[in-house]
Amino acid sequence: MQDTIELPFDELIESGEHRLDQAGSPRPYLPEVEAKARTSVLALLKSYPVMHLATVDEAGWPVGGGALYLTLSTPDGRPVLYVLADRASAEVKNIRREPRVSLTVFDAFGFERRRESRSLRLQGVARVVADREEENRVCALAARAGEPLASALGPDLAIIRIEGAWANVDDRRARLRMGAVDYGPAHLDATERELAARGRLSAVVEAIEHLPGEVVAIDLKSPRGQPALPAYAAGSHIQIFVRDGLVRPYSLCAAANDDGVYRIGVLREPQSRGGSEEICTNWKVGQTVRISQPRNYFPLDRTARRTILIGGGVGITPLIAMADHLAARGADFELHYCFRNGQRGAFCNELRAKPYAAGVHLHAS
Amino acid sequence: MSTDASSALPSGSTGAPSSSDTATVDEVVRVVNANQLITFTTMSRNGWPMTSCMHFVLRMEEGRPLIYLFTHDGHRKMDNIAVDQRVSLSALSVDEAAAGKTWLRMQGLCHEVRDPAEQVSAGELHETRPGYEAHAPFVAHQYMPLLRVDVVRAEIFENGRTLAVDFPA
Numbered sequence: 001m002q003d004t005i006e007l008p009f010d011e012l013i014e015s016g017e018h019r020l021d022q023a024g025s026p027r028p029y030l031p032e033v034e035a036k037a038r039t040s041v042l043a044l045l046k047s048y049p050v051m052h053l054a055t056v057d058e059a060g061w062p063v064g065g066g067a068l069y070l071t072l073s074t075p076d077g078r079p080v081l082y083v084l085a086d087r088a089s090a091e092v093k094n095i096r097r098e099p100r101v102s103l104t105v106f107d108a109f110g111f112e113r114r115r116e117s118r119s120l121r122l123q124g125v126a127r128v129v130a131d132r133e134e135e136n137r138v139c140a141l142a143a144r145a146g147e148p149l150a151s152a153l154g155p156d157l158a159i160i161r162i163e164g165a166w167a168n169v170d171d172r173r174a175r176l177r178m179g180a181v182d183y184g185p186a187h188l189d190a191t192e193r194e195l196a197a198r199g200r201l202s203a204v205v206e207a208i209e210h211l212p213g214e215v216v217a218i219d220l221k222s223p224r225g226q227p228a229l230p231a232y233a234a235g236s237h238i239q240i241f242v243r244d245g246l247v248r249p250y251s252l253c254a255a256a257n258d259d260g261v262y263r264i265g266v267l268r269e270p271q272s273r274g275g276s277e278e279i280c281t282n283w284k285v286g287q288t289v290r291i292s293q294p295r296n297y298f299p300l301d302r303t304a305r306r307t308i309l310i311g312g313g314v315g316i317t318p319l320i321a322m323a324d325h326l327a328a329r330g331a332d333f334e335l336h337y338c339f340r341n342g343q344r345g346a347f348c349n350e351l352r353a354k355p356y357a358a359g360v361h362l363h364a365s
Numbered sequence: 366m367s368t369d370a371s372s373a374l375p376s377g378s379t380g381a382p383s384s385s386d387t388a389t390v391d392e393v394v395r396v397v398n399a400n401q402l403i404t405f406t407t408m409s410r411n412g413w414p415m416t417s418c419m420h421f422v423l424r425m426e427e428g429r430p431l432i433y434l435f436t437h438d439g440h441r442k443m444d445n446i447a448v449d450q451r452v453s454l455s456a457l458s459v460d461e462a463a464a465g466k467t468w469l470r471m472q473g474l475c476h477e478v479r480d481p482a483e484q485v486s487a488g489e490l491h492e493t494r495p496g497y498e499a500h501a502p503f504v505a506h507q508y509m510p511l512l513r514v515d516v517v518r519a520e521i522f523e524n525g526r527t528l529a530v531d532f533p534a
Contacts, residue, residue, distance in 0.1 A: 018413070025441055050457065050466070052404035052416060052418075052455045052457075054404075054406040054414040054415075054416050054453060054455075055414065056408070056412070056414055060408065060449070060451065061451050061453070061472055062406040062407065062408055062414045062451060062452060062453040062472075063406075063453055063470070063472070064404055064406045064416070064453035064454060064455030064470050064471075064472075065455055065468060065470050065522075066455060066457055066466070066468040066522075098412070100412060100413045100414065101414060102406065102413065102414040102415050102416040103416060104404045104416040104417070104418050106402060106418040119418045121415070121416050121417065121418070123413055123414075123415065230439065231439050231441075231443070231444045232438075232439055233438030233439050236439075294439070296438060296439070299438065302479070302481070302484065302509075302510070303481040303484055303485065304481070305481060329479055331479075
């Protein structure tokens, strides 16, 4: 008897809905690593008899719990898990109403042996099995494997089937660092998958604003139908892949917002290698560009009782994001913006309009 | 949806302490402290639950469990709790001798701690846990977001019986 099962995509997974709101998730694996990751996911699931399963109750609360389970897979390697649960349990009740679930299995080695740790998060769609033939088949497989659920099925018990949609796996023993496996059908085209795997994103130029002092502010957003651009921390920057061999870093100059818009400020520098000139001159609203995931090498000190931010010229941009962040937290701070005498500071008007304008100090030198 | 979850209680919660509080709370503490890792569930913006396996530390404050968890900026769970504070935690305690398993489920309200003194205190508390002393794992805690879960309900599942305790706000 095979431990594979033919199973069409659940409609939720077929729709690609599981791919939305993955901002901040680990990146998909590179294509050359993905097969290893898929193998690792199944191996991890088969290694552990108990999972931490989370469902959602009728009021919208997440409900964590534990469950014994059996792991099968579809012929193309999608995980399919079977869980035995009391018909009156919160899990069964919740899943009948809301099929979206998340589960975790891990080696509880703790911090000292963290380099040997293995962990897996699987988001999937759960359904209570109503088909007697499927129940019997699962029980037969469980019996063969010696699983406790084999003999337990009775009138008070139900079998839940969980179909994997998206997995994050971190298997240090297999030398596999945290990444993502997408089990849905290939709605994303190959280019987008490849870009995501390499930490690159597509973005669309949403707005261009010419500011004083030869600075251009540009708003970037994810292409329609794609997940929102990842969240980021104040101080973060992105790389812009201007053209082959020309990559330029720009700080994100606003606090992360619900709209998933990235705002950058670009100073036109005619004497440079051409990156800023290209962006300031040739970029148009609606144009698709390539950017990196945000990175933060300039974090705020969260323990500071008072923060003084001092920036000059276009270097003020990450500090604006920090000021936005601190203001949203109600933190004590002040921002000093220095620019050359005779030039109007590019961000003066924007800063004067901020709710924290009283804490902004302008210095023309 | 930004949740003022103080007005909402998990299913089954009465909002009042149950009669077996002391013994149940002791059992909650025992199961929590039997683990170095705990499963933390947040709600994604689009309604998917998201589990994460995390290091944590427990602090009892006036008989109520508080769970501290260190995380990283930009992680989805940070985004999730900004939208919905309601979280769940689960842990398992295995008694090899008795071949028994005890499951613990807790639900609570989560927020990012922004008080420097509380951040430092939680970091120090973490470093006193067995297995963490020599590593000072959270030496960089001033740069790591700290999450705090105020537990509002805990349930223990053991040998077919369920014990529950509510922690009114």
